[in-house]
Amino acid sequence: MRVENSTSTYPVRVVIVMGVSGSGKTTIGSLLAQALNNAPFIDADSLxxxxxxxxxxxxxxxTDGDRWPWLMRVRSQLDIEATNLLKTQDSHTQPLYVVCGCSALKRSYRELLARNNAEHSTGQTHDTMFVYIKVDREELVRRLAQRKDHFFDPALLDTQLSTLEQPDTAREAAVVVDGMQPVEQVVREACELI
Incomplete structure:
Protein backbone atom coordinates (compact mmCIF):
# COMPACT_ATOMS: atom_id res chain seq x y z
CA MET A 1 0.00 0.00 0.00
CA ARG A 2 1.35 3.42 -0.93
CA VAL A 3 -0.04 6.50 0.74
CA GLU A 4 -0.54 9.29 -1.77
CA ASN A 5 -2.28 11.90 0.38
CA SER A 6 -1.67 13.43 3.75
CA THR A 7 -3.70 15.85 5.81
CA SER A 8 -0.51 17.34 7.28
CA THR A 9 0.27 20.98 6.55
CA TYR A 10 3.95 20.37 7.39
CA PRO A 11 6.50 18.74 5.11
CA VAL A 12 6.81 15.70 7.39
CA ARG A 13 4.28 13.91 9.57
CA VAL A 14 5.59 11.98 12.56
CA VAL A 15 3.32 9.05 13.42
CA ILE A 16 3.76 7.61 16.90
CA VAL A 17 2.26 4.16 17.38
CA MET A 18 1.46 4.06 21.08
CA GLY A 19 0.10 1.73 23.72
CA VAL A 20 1.16 -0.45 26.61
CA SER A 21 3.68 -3.26 26.34
CA GLY A 22 2.39 -6.11 24.21
CA SER A 23 0.01 -3.96 22.16
CA GLY A 24 2.09 -4.43 19.00
CA LYS A 25 3.83 -1.07 18.71
CA THR A 26 6.99 -2.46 17.11
CA THR A 27 5.28 -4.93 14.77
CA ILE A 28 2.55 -2.53 13.68
CA GLY A 29 4.88 0.47 13.62
CA SER A 30 7.43 -1.19 11.34
CA LEU A 31 4.70 -2.42 8.97
CA LEU A 32 3.05 0.99 9.03
CA ALA A 33 6.39 2.61 8.15
CA GLN A 34 6.64 0.33 5.11
CA ALA A 35 3.09 1.22 4.08
CA LEU A 36 3.84 4.93 4.48
CA ASN A 37 6.23 5.08 1.56
CA ASN A 38 9.00 3.15 3.37
CA ALA A 39 9.27 5.75 6.11
CA PRO A 40 12.04 5.52 8.70
CA PHE A 41 10.99 3.59 11.82
CA ILE A 42 12.25 4.30 15.35
CA ASP A 43 11.66 1.79 18.13
CA ALA A 44 11.68 3.96 21.26
CA ASP A 45 12.53 0.91 23.38
CA SER A 46 15.97 0.92 21.75
CA LEU A 47 16.55 4.42 23.15
CA THR A 63 9.10 6.67 37.42
CA ASP A 64 8.61 9.99 35.66
CA GLY A 65 12.23 10.70 36.62
CA ASP A 66 13.22 7.66 34.53
CA ARG A 67 10.85 8.42 31.66
CA TRP A 68 11.43 12.15 31.01
CA PRO A 69 15.09 11.89 29.90
CA TRP A 70 14.18 8.90 27.70
CA LEU A 71 11.25 10.78 26.16
CA MET A 72 13.51 13.77 25.48
CA ARG A 73 15.89 11.41 23.69
CA VAL A 74 13.01 9.97 21.64
CA ARG A 75 11.79 13.44 20.72
CA SER A 76 15.27 14.53 19.72
CA GLN A 77 15.63 11.46 17.50
CA LEU A 78 12.26 12.20 15.86
CA ASP A 79 13.38 15.76 15.12
CA ILE A 80 16.66 14.55 13.66
CA GLU A 81 14.91 11.97 11.45
CA ALA A 82 12.37 14.52 10.19
CA THR A 83 15.09 17.05 9.40
CA ASN A 84 17.27 14.44 7.68
CA LEU A 85 14.31 13.23 5.65
CA LEU A 86 13.72 16.75 4.36
CA LYS A 87 17.38 17.14 3.46
CA THR A 88 17.52 13.89 1.48
CA GLN A 89 14.30 14.28 -0.49
CA ASP A 90 14.68 16.08 -3.82
CA SER A 91 10.99 16.53 -4.37
CA HIS A 92 8.07 16.39 -2.00
CA THR A 93 5.67 14.78 -4.45
CA GLN A 94 4.83 12.08 -1.91
CA PRO A 95 4.00 12.64 1.74
CA LEU A 96 6.99 12.23 4.05
CA TYR A 97 6.63 10.29 7.28
CA VAL A 98 8.67 9.19 10.27
CA VAL A 99 7.09 6.37 12.32
CA CYS A 100 7.92 5.59 15.94
CA GLY A 101 6.75 2.90 18.32
CA CYS A 102 6.58 4.43 21.81
CA SER A 103 4.37 3.75 24.83
CA ALA A 104 3.53 7.48 25.27
CA LEU A 105 1.31 6.51 28.19
CA LYS A 106 0.43 9.95 29.55
CA ARG A 107 -0.92 13.01 27.81
CA SER A 108 2.01 15.06 29.14
CA TYR A 109 4.40 12.58 27.49
CA ARG A 110 2.54 12.92 24.19
CA GLU A 111 2.65 16.72 24.46
CA LEU A 112 6.43 16.55 24.85
CA LEU A 113 6.82 14.13 21.94
CA ALA A 114 4.66 16.31 19.69
CA ARG A 115 6.86 19.40 20.11
CA ASN A 116 9.50 20.24 17.52
CA ASN A 117 13.00 20.66 18.90
CA ALA A 118 14.37 24.04 17.75
CA GLU A 119 17.90 22.85 18.50
CA HIS A 120 17.75 20.43 15.56
CA SER A 121 15.41 22.17 13.18
CA THR A 122 15.08 25.57 11.62
CA GLY A 123 11.37 26.07 12.11
CA GLN A 124 8.51 23.62 12.17
CA THR A 125 9.49 20.61 10.10
CA HIS A 126 6.74 18.26 11.16
CA ASP A 127 3.50 17.66 12.95
CA THR A 128 2.80 14.62 15.08
CA MET A 129 -0.09 12.19 15.14
CA PHE A 130 -0.61 9.34 17.59
CA VAL A 131 -2.07 5.95 16.70
CA TYR A 132 -3.24 4.29 19.92
CA ILE A 133 -3.33 0.50 19.60
CA LYS A 134 -6.05 -0.55 22.03
CA VAL A 135 -5.86 -4.14 23.26
CA ASP A 136 -7.73 -5.70 26.18
CA ARG A 137 -5.82 -6.86 29.25
CA GLU A 138 -6.37 -10.59 28.72
CA GLU A 139 -4.89 -10.43 25.22
CA LEU A 140 -1.95 -8.35 26.48
CA VAL A 141 -1.22 -10.98 29.15
CA ARG A 142 -1.32 -13.71 26.49
CA ARG A 143 1.01 -11.81 24.17
CA LEU A 144 3.50 -10.96 26.90
CA ALA A 145 3.62 -14.60 28.03
CA GLN A 146 4.58 -15.63 24.47
CA ARG A 147 7.16 -12.90 23.95
CA LYS A 148 10.80 -13.89 24.22
CA ASP A 149 14.01 -11.86 24.29
CA HIS A 150 12.46 -8.62 25.53
CA PHE A 151 13.54 -6.80 28.68
CA PHE A 152 10.01 -5.87 29.84
CA ASP A 153 8.85 -7.96 32.81
CA PRO A 154 5.20 -8.94 32.18
CA ALA A 155 4.51 -8.32 35.88
CA LEU A 156 4.67 -4.59 35.04
CA LEU A 157 1.63 -4.71 32.75
CA ASP A 158 -0.82 -3.58 35.43
CA THR A 159 1.45 -0.65 36.31
CA GLN A 160 1.43 0.44 32.66
CA LEU A 161 -2.34 0.02 32.43
CA SER A 162 -2.86 2.17 35.53
CA THR A 163 -0.46 4.82 34.17
CA LEU A 164 -2.12 4.88 30.73
CA GLU A 165 -4.16 7.97 29.92
CA GLN A 166 -6.00 6.99 26.77
CA PRO A 167 -5.81 9.73 24.14
CA ASP A 168 -8.76 12.08 23.89
CA THR A 169 -9.27 12.15 20.13
CA ALA A 170 -11.30 15.36 20.41
CA ARG A 171 -8.37 17.20 22.06
CA GLU A 172 -5.28 15.40 20.77
CA ALA A 173 -4.03 14.57 17.28
CA ALA A 174 -4.76 10.91 17.84
CA VAL A 175 -6.73 8.01 16.47
CA VAL A 176 -7.68 4.77 18.19
CA VAL A 177 -7.29 1.45 16.40
CA ASP A 178 -8.62 -1.88 17.66
CA GLY A 179 -5.47 -3.93 18.25
CA MET A 180 -7.49 -7.13 18.63
CA GLN A 181 -7.81 -7.32 14.83
CA PRO A 182 -5.28 -9.10 12.61
CA VAL A 183 -2.08 -7.06 12.22
CA GLU A 184 -2.69 -6.37 8.53
CA GLN A 185 -6.12 -4.91 9.32
CA VAL A 186 -4.68 -2.73 12.10
CA VAL A 187 -2.07 -1.33 9.69
CA ARG A 188 -4.67 -0.77 6.96
CA GLU A 189 -7.00 1.03 9.37
CA ALA A 190 -4.15 3.18 10.72
CA CYS A 191 -3.20 4.19 7.16
CA GLU A 192 -6.77 5.20 6.44
CA LEU A 193 -7.04 7.27 9.62
CA ILE A 194 -3.81 9.22 9.31
Missing part, protein backbone atom coordinates in the same frame (compact mmCIF):
# COMPACT_ATOMS: atom_id res chain seq x y z
CA UNK A 48 16.05 3.49 26.81
CA UNK A 49 19.20 4.02 28.88
CA UNK A 50 20.64 0.85 30.46
CA UNK A 51 19.34 1.65 33.96
CA UNK A 52 15.74 1.84 32.63
CA UNK A 53 16.15 -1.53 30.91
CA UNK A 54 17.59 -3.08 34.08
CA UNK A 55 14.74 -1.74 36.21
CA UNK A 56 12.06 -3.09 33.88
CA UNK A 57 13.84 -6.44 33.50
CA UNK A 58 13.75 -6.79 37.30
CA UNK A 59 10.05 -5.91 37.52
CA UNK A 60 10.60 -2.37 38.82
CA UNK A 61 8.27 0.21 37.30
CA UNK A 62 9.78 3.32 35.77
Missing amino acids: HPPHNVQKMAHGIAL
Whole structure:
Protein backbone atom coordinates (compact mmCIF):
# COMPACT_ATOMS: atom_id res chain seq x y z
CA MET A 1 0.00 0.00 0.00
CA ARG A 2 1.35 3.42 -0.93
CA VAL A 3 -0.04 6.50 0.74
CA GLU A 4 -0.54 9.29 -1.77
CA ASN A 5 -2.28 11.90 0.38
CA SER A 6 -1.67 13.43 3.75
CA THR A 7 -3.70 15.85 5.81
CA SER A 8 -0.51 17.34 7.28
CA THR A 9 0.27 20.98 6.55
CA TYR A 10 3.95 20.37 7.39
CA PRO A 11 6.50 18.74 5.11
CA VAL A 12 6.81 15.70 7.39
CA ARG A 13 4.28 13.91 9.57
CA VAL A 14 5.59 11.98 12.56
CA VAL A 15 3.32 9.05 13.42
CA ILE A 16 3.76 7.61 16.90
CA VAL A 17 2.26 4.16 17.38
CA MET A 18 1.46 4.06 21.08
CA GLY A 19 0.10 1.73 23.72
CA VAL A 20 1.16 -0.45 26.61
CA SER A 21 3.68 -3.26 26.34
CA GLY A 22 2.39 -6.11 24.21
CA SER A 23 0.01 -3.96 22.16
CA GLY A 24 2.09 -4.43 19.00
CA LYS A 25 3.83 -1.07 18.71
CA THR A 26 6.99 -2.46 17.11
CA THR A 27 5.28 -4.93 14.77
CA ILE A 28 2.55 -2.53 13.68
CA GLY A 29 4.88 0.47 13.62
CA SER A 30 7.43 -1.19 11.34
CA LEU A 31 4.70 -2.42 8.97
CA LEU A 32 3.05 0.99 9.03
CA ALA A 33 6.39 2.61 8.15
CA GLN A 34 6.64 0.33 5.11
CA ALA A 35 3.09 1.22 4.08
CA LEU A 36 3.84 4.93 4.48
CA ASN A 37 6.23 5.08 1.56
CA ASN A 38 9.00 3.15 3.37
CA ALA A 39 9.27 5.75 6.11
CA PRO A 40 12.04 5.52 8.70
CA PHE A 41 10.99 3.59 11.82
CA ILE A 42 12.25 4.30 15.35
CA ASP A 43 11.66 1.79 18.13
CA ALA A 44 11.68 3.96 21.26
CA ASP A 45 12.53 0.91 23.38
CA SER A 46 15.97 0.92 21.75
CA LEU A 47 16.55 4.42 23.15
CA HIS A 48 16.05 3.49 26.81
CA PRO A 49 19.20 4.02 28.88
CA PRO A 50 20.64 0.85 30.46
CA HIS A 51 19.34 1.65 33.96
CA ASN A 52 15.74 1.84 32.63
CA VAL A 53 16.15 -1.53 30.91
CA GLN A 54 17.59 -3.08 34.08
CA LYS A 55 14.74 -1.74 36.21
CA MET A 56 12.06 -3.09 33.88
CA ALA A 57 13.84 -6.44 33.50
CA HIS A 58 13.75 -6.79 37.30
CA GLY A 59 10.05 -5.91 37.52
CA ILE A 60 10.60 -2.37 38.82
CA ALA A 61 8.27 0.21 37.30
CA LEU A 62 9.78 3.32 35.77
CA THR A 63 9.10 6.67 37.42
CA ASP A 64 8.61 9.99 35.66
CA GLY A 65 12.23 10.70 36.62
CA ASP A 66 13.22 7.66 34.53
CA ARG A 67 10.85 8.42 31.66
CA TRP A 68 11.43 12.15 31.01
CA PRO A 69 15.09 11.89 29.90
CA TRP A 70 14.18 8.90 27.70
CA LEU A 71 11.25 10.78 26.16
CA MET A 72 13.51 13.77 25.48
CA ARG A 73 15.89 11.41 23.69
CA VAL A 74 13.01 9.97 21.64
CA ARG A 75 11.79 13.44 20.72
CA SER A 76 15.27 14.53 19.72
CA GLN A 77 15.63 11.46 17.50
CA LEU A 78 12.26 12.20 15.86
CA ASP A 79 13.38 15.76 15.12
CA ILE A 80 16.66 14.55 13.66
CA GLU A 81 14.91 11.97 11.45
CA ALA A 82 12.37 14.52 10.19
CA THR A 83 15.09 17.05 9.40
CA ASN A 84 17.27 14.44 7.68
CA LEU A 85 14.31 13.23 5.65
CA LEU A 86 13.72 16.75 4.36
CA LYS A 87 17.38 17.14 3.46
CA THR A 88 17.52 13.89 1.48
CA GLN A 89 14.30 14.28 -0.49
CA ASP A 90 14.68 16.08 -3.82
CA SER A 91 10.99 16.53 -4.37
CA HIS A 92 8.07 16.39 -2.00
CA THR A 93 5.67 14.78 -4.45
CA GLN A 94 4.83 12.08 -1.91
CA PRO A 95 4.00 12.64 1.74
CA LEU A 96 6.99 12.23 4.05
CA TYR A 97 6.63 10.29 7.28
CA VAL A 98 8.67 9.19 10.27
CA VAL A 99 7.09 6.37 12.32
CA CYS A 100 7.92 5.59 15.94
CA GLY A 101 6.75 2.90 18.32
CA CYS A 102 6.58 4.43 21.81
CA SER A 103 4.37 3.75 24.83
CA ALA A 104 3.53 7.48 25.27
CA LEU A 105 1.31 6.51 28.19
CA LYS A 106 0.43 9.95 29.55
CA ARG A 107 -0.92 13.01 27.81
CA SER A 108 2.01 15.06 29.14
CA TYR A 109 4.40 12.58 27.49
CA ARG A 110 2.54 12.92 24.19
CA GLU A 111 2.65 16.72 24.46
CA LEU A 112 6.43 16.55 24.85
CA LEU A 113 6.82 14.13 21.94
CA ALA A 114 4.66 16.31 19.69
CA ARG A 115 6.86 19.40 20.11
CA ASN A 116 9.50 20.24 17.52
CA ASN A 117 13.00 20.66 18.90
CA ALA A 118 14.37 24.04 17.75
CA GLU A 119 17.90 22.85 18.50
CA HIS A 120 17.75 20.43 15.56
CA SER A 121 15.41 22.17 13.18
CA THR A 122 15.08 25.57 11.62
CA GLY A 123 11.37 26.07 12.11
CA GLN A 124 8.51 23.62 12.17
CA THR A 125 9.49 20.61 10.10
CA HIS A 126 6.74 18.26 11.16
CA ASP A 127 3.50 17.66 12.95
CA THR A 128 2.80 14.62 15.08
CA MET A 129 -0.09 12.19 15.14
CA PHE A 130 -0.61 9.34 17.59
CA VAL A 131 -2.07 5.95 16.70
CA TYR A 132 -3.24 4.29 19.92
CA ILE A 133 -3.33 0.50 19.60
CA LYS A 134 -6.05 -0.55 22.03
CA VAL A 135 -5.86 -4.14 23.26
CA ASP A 136 -7.73 -5.70 26.18
CA ARG A 137 -5.82 -6.86 29.25
CA GLU A 138 -6.37 -10.59 28.72
CA GLU A 139 -4.89 -10.43 25.22
CA LEU A 140 -1.95 -8.35 26.48
CA VAL A 141 -1.22 -10.98 29.15
CA ARG A 142 -1.32 -13.71 26.49
CA ARG A 143 1.01 -11.81 24.17
CA LEU A 144 3.50 -10.96 26.90
CA ALA A 145 3.62 -14.60 28.03
CA GLN A 146 4.58 -15.63 24.47
CA ARG A 147 7.16 -12.90 23.95
CA LYS A 148 10.80 -13.89 24.22
CA ASP A 149 14.01 -11.86 24.29
CA HIS A 150 12.46 -8.62 25.53
CA PHE A 151 13.54 -6.80 28.68
CA PHE A 152 10.01 -5.87 29.84
CA ASP A 153 8.85 -7.96 32.81
CA PRO A 154 5.20 -8.94 32.18
CA ALA A 155 4.51 -8.32 35.88
CA LEU A 156 4.67 -4.59 35.04
CA LEU A 157 1.63 -4.71 32.75
CA ASP A 158 -0.82 -3.58 35.43
CA THR A 159 1.45 -0.65 36.31
CA GLN A 160 1.43 0.44 32.66
CA LEU A 161 -2.34 0.02 32.43
CA SER A 162 -2.86 2.17 35.53
CA THR A 163 -0.46 4.82 34.17
CA LEU A 164 -2.12 4.88 30.73
CA GLU A 165 -4.16 7.97 29.92
CA GLN A 166 -6.00 6.99 26.77
CA PRO A 167 -5.81 9.73 24.14
CA ASP A 168 -8.76 12.08 23.89
CA THR A 169 -9.27 12.15 20.13
CA ALA A 170 -11.30 15.36 20.41
CA ARG A 171 -8.37 17.20 22.06
CA GLU A 172 -5.28 15.40 20.77
CA ALA A 173 -4.03 14.57 17.28
CA ALA A 174 -4.76 10.91 17.84
CA VAL A 175 -6.73 8.01 16.47
CA VAL A 176 -7.68 4.77 18.19
CA VAL A 177 -7.29 1.45 16.40
CA ASP A 178 -8.62 -1.88 17.66
CA GLY A 179 -5.47 -3.93 18.25
CA MET A 180 -7.49 -7.13 18.63
CA GLN A 181 -7.81 -7.32 14.83
CA PRO A 182 -5.28 -9.10 12.61
CA VAL A 183 -2.08 -7.06 12.22
CA GLU A 184 -2.69 -6.37 8.53
CA GLN A 185 -6.12 -4.91 9.32
CA VAL A 186 -4.68 -2.73 12.10
CA VAL A 187 -2.07 -1.33 9.69
CA ARG A 188 -4.67 -0.77 6.96
CA GLU A 189 -7.00 1.03 9.37
CA ALA A 190 -4.15 3.18 10.72
CA CYS A 191 -3.20 4.19 7.16
CA GLU A 192 -6.77 5.20 6.44
CA LEU A 193 -7.04 7.27 9.62
CA ILE A 194 -3.81 9.22 9.31
